[in-house]
Amino acid sequence: MIEVKNLVRTFKSGDRTIKPVNDVSFELEQGTLASIVGKSGSGKSTLLSLLGALDKPTSGDVVVNGVSLASMPDGKLTNYRRRDIGFVFQQFNLIPNLSAVDNVMLPMEFAGVRKAARAERARQLLEQVQLDPDKHGRRINRLSGGEQQRVAIARALANEPKLILADEPTGNLDEQTGEHIIELLSTLSRDHNTTILVVTHDRALANKTDRRFRLQQGRLTEETARTRATAALTG
Amino acid sequence: MSVLARSVGNAFRNKVRTAAVVAVLAVAIGLALAMLVANQAVTGKVAELNASVGTVLTVNPAGGQGFEGGGEPLTSAQAATAAAVPNVSSVVGTKALRLRNAADMAAEAASGRTGQGGPGGQSATSVTTSLTAAVDAGTLGNRNQASTGASGSSTAGTTGSTAQAAPAFSLPITATGIGAEMDSTGKALQLTQGTGLGNYTAASTGALLGTTLATKNGLSVGSTFTIGDKTFTVQGLFDAGTAFGNNALYVTLPTAQTLAALPDELSTMIVTVNSMENVDAAKTALQTALGSDKADVTQGQRNLETAVSSLDSVKNISFIAFVAALGTAGLIILLIMVMLVRERRREIGVLKAIGAPNRTIGLQFVLEALVLVAMGSVVGAAVASLASGGIASALISSSSSTSAAATGQRGGAGGFPGGGFPGGAGGPLGGASQLLTSVTASASPGVIAAGIAAVFGVAIIGALVPALLTARIRPIEVLRGE
Numbered sequence: 001m002i003e004v005k006n007l008v009r010t011f012k013s014g015d016r017t018i019k020p021v022n023d024v025s026f027e028l029e030q031g032t033l034a035s036i037v038g039k040s041g042s043g044k045s046t047l048l049s050l051l052g053a054l055d056k057p058t059s060g061d062v063v064v065n066g067v068s069l070a071s072m073p074d075g076k077l078t079n080y081r082r083r084d085i086g087f088v089f090q091q092f093n094l095i096p097n098l099s100a101v102d103n104v105m106l107p108m109e110f111a112g113v114r115k116a117a118r119a120e121r122a123r124q125l126l127e128q129v130q131l132d133p134d135k136h137g138r139r140i141n142r143l144s145g146g147e148q149q150r151v152a153i154a155r156a157l158a159n160e161p162k163l164i165l166a167d168e169p170t171g172n173l174d175e176q177t178g179e180h181i182i183e184l185l186s187t188l189s190r191d192h193n194t195t196i197l198v199v200t201h202d203r204a205l206a207n208k209t210d211r212r213f214r215l216q217q218g219r220l221t222e223e224t225a226r227t228r229a230t231a232a233l234t235g
Numbered sequence: 236m237s238v239l240a241r242s243v244g245n246a247f248r249n250k251v252r253t254a255a256v257v258a259v260l261a262v263a264i265g266l267a268l269a270m271l272v273a274n275q276a277v278t279g280k281v282a283e284l285n286a287s288v289g290t291v292l293t294v295n296p297a298g299g300q301g302f303e304g305g306g307e308p309l310t311s312a313q314a315a316t317a318a319a320v321p322n323v324s325s326v327v328g329t330k331a332l333r334l335r336n337a338a339d340m341a342a343e344a345a346s347g348r349t350g351q352g353g354p355g356g357q358s359a360t361s362v363t364t365s366l367t368a369a370v371d372a373g374t375l376g377n378r379n380q381a382s383t384g385a386s387g388s389s390t391a392g393t394t395g396s397t398a399q400a401a402p403a404f405s406l407p408i409t410a411t412g413i414g415a416e417m418d419s420t421g422k423a424l425q426l427t428q429g430t431g432l433g434n435y436t437a438a439s440t441g442a443l444l445g446t447t448l449a450t451k452n453g454l455s456v457g458s459t460f461t462i463g464d465k466t467f468t469v470q471g472l473f474d475a476g477t478a479f480g481n482n483a484l485y486v487t488l489p490t491a492q493t494l495a496a497l498p499d500e501l502s503t504m505i506v507t508v509n510s511m512e513n514v515d516a517a518k519t520a521l522q523t524a525l526g527s528d529k530a531d532v533t534q535g536q537r538n539l540e541t542a543v544s545s546l547d548s549v550k551n552i553s554f555i556a557f558v559a560a561l562g563t564a565g566l567i568i569l570l571i572m573v574m575l576v577r578e579r580r581r582e583i584g585v586l587k588a589i590g591a592p593n594r595t596i597g598l599q600f601v602l603e604a605l606v607l608v609a610m611g612s613v614v615g616a617a618v619a620s621l622a623s624g625g626i627a628s629a630l631i632s633s634s635s636s637t638s639a640a641a642t643g644q645r646g647g648a649g650g651f652p653g654g655g656f657p658g659g660a661g662g663p664l665g666g667a668s669q670l671l672t673s674v675t676a677s678a679s680p681g682v683i684a685a686g687i688a689a690v691f692g693v694a695i696i697g698a699l700v701p702a703l704l705t706a707r708i709r710p711i712e713v714l715r716g717e
């Protein structure tokens with residue numbers, strides 16, 4: 001269960017202030033698969049970073065299972081990022097000089113998982129995202145963009161987080177592989193009760209989610225059947 | 236993949252840069268280690284010097300020293316008096332003799348010059364020997380000989396022979412009877428071959444020869460030669476470190492007294508005091524007990540002060556250089572790590588974003604610094620072991636030339652004639668220069684280990700600052716592409 005309450009994030013650029021996240025509120029039940037769509041620059045990544053405790057809101061709060069992020073000290077936020085969150089970054093943000101397996105093992109190392117166990121799980125996860133077994137030991141900077149994206153997804157799943165925040169997880173993938181990733185995410189939310197929030201431009205992906213949000217100039221609205229019809233009419 | 240493995244991997248990420256950093260570190264660490272080794276060697280020497288010479292007092296007859304001056308000779312009874320003074324732990328008498336080559340004496344007698352015993356001669360006794368001096372008379376020797384010759388034998392023809400060149404003249408050899416295995420200043424003899432004389436308080440036919448004297452006469456351990464009409468066997472060779480000091484020989488005290496036919500006389504007494512703190516009190520007490528009209532008591536250390544202070548300055552210089560080189564190594568690490576942290580800002584942000592605690596990231600950077608330092612230390616230790624000998628001798632030779640100049644002036648002011656001053660000048664001053672050259676910088680494993688431990692300590696401090704800087708990087712950094 002995640003509750004977002006009147007979240008605001010402003011940036012100062014020169015003497016202008018911009019509000020990519022402007023008074024956003026919503027709730028997600030545990031196990032929900034939700035999506036956010038919106039134009040480029042509408043504030044999707046900014047919102048996700050606030051939910052993932054990578055950034056601090058200008059005002060408002062995020063409450064995860066009854067615990068407020070705003071009141072957490074930095075050390076606790078680190079634990080939250082490690083244990084409770086799996087974050088798939090829009091630019092992957094893998095460690096370039098480590099292998100795919102080593103990258104997936106990192107969050108488990110920080111969580112204190114034994115070495116043999118983490119190597120085993122890392123390989124399983126890489127298989128789940130359909131990365132060629134002979135590329136598991138390859139260094140990140142020798143993998144293609146789509147391969148790196150799948151390593152990034154595998155890393156986000158490493159510590160079996162309760163909440164997965166994925167920023168354009170299928171952006172670099174072909175249709176078929178993208179379908180597979182969507183399948184993987186819905187299985188996780190359905191069978192493992194994982195809450196998943198994906199930012200996407202991919203209509204096929206958005207249509208498969210339980211709840212759909214649209215971010216426009218910092219404001220979040222939920223798409224219902226009616227609003228979708230209106231949107232389709234107005235283009 | 237563990238923190239350590241990641242650190243090692245990161246240290247080799249940019250191989251060219253790693254090689255450059257290791258090379259620079261190796262120079263700084265090598266210099267630090269070389270300076271530490273030099274410092275240890277000199278410190279050891281100063282302690283040894285203070286321990287051996289610092290507690291030694293020399294007693295000479297009042298108004299006389301060696302073959303100079305006048306007054307009454309010292310006696311065995313005075314040695315007993317000295318031994319009874321509080322805090323005196325030992326009294327060793329010496330008896331100096333001047334030996335002249337028998338053939339030269341005969342030649343000089345034939346040419347009308349008297350084979351007199353040398354200048355002054357209050358406590359010296361001239362005896363013939365089969366040995367030839369290892370030092371040529373040279374200008375100094377001839378001048379000394381001429382001046383004393385004029386006063387000793389004015390009837391030998393100052394009228395016509397002043398313009399006549401003096402015939403080749405050979406220097407006397409100093410034989411010293413010693414009551415223990417030490418030279419006439421109380422410094423232990425440095426035997427290079429053979430053994431000592433065993434019991435120094437009994438008559439024996441053994442002798443210890445200076446290395447150059449033995450070489451000049453083609454003698455080695457086991458060879459024989461004569462003094463007066465007695466045959467002596469070479470039992471050992473010593474190196475006093477100076478040409479003058481090595482043109483000498485030592486026999487046991489009773490032997491020398493017998494040769495001189497003065498069984499009760501001593502030239503000097505070497506008095507050892509039980510501790511450094513008691514030296515001044517013992518010196519006063521000794522002077523009072525012996526009477527200032529009978530004996531002059533001097534502190535051997537006074538002559539060595541210049542040597543000790545120059546060694547002390549080498550010690551200080553090398554220590555400062557050690558600390559400076561160590562600081563430089565720390566600074567290099569600090570700057571390199573600050574650079575690496577800045578360069579990997581985004582990566583540090585990623586690690587934090589996926590939940591790495593600050594201490595894990597900090598540890599990773601400290602370990603990476605230590606990997607660099609470890610490689611720098613290996614290369615640096617190799618550099619140090621090659622360079623430390625050269626550096627130490629460079630430091631010491633530059634300081635010993637200043638000390639030699641200082642002692643030279645002192646000797647000049649005292650007016651000691653070069654050729655006719657046995658033991659006294661050759662002892663303390665020769666000892667000082669010997670001591671300076673004998674400071675050999677050997678890289679002992681313990682010292683190197685201590686030095687490397689210090690290097691690692693400094694490196695940890697140097698790496699800690701940038702490691703702590705990583706704590707301030709916020710994970711949001713990763714969302715902004717570079």
Ligand SMILES: Nc1ncnc2c1ncn2[C@@H]1O[C@H](COP(=O)(O)OP(=O)(O)OP(=O)(O)O)[C@@H](O)[C@H]1O
Pocket residue numbers: 011012013018020038039040041042043044045046047090715
């Ligand atoms: N640190 C920042 N400082 C100033 N402005 C920022 C900062 N981060 C984001 N912005 C601005 O906030 C707005 C929202 O950015 P955000 O990255 O959230 O967009 P987005 O919806 O994820 O876009 P895209 O679909 O292209 O990824 C943009 O106009 C961006 O320029």
Ligand SMILES: [Mg+2]
Pocket residue numbers: 044045046090167
């Ligand atoms: Mg974005």
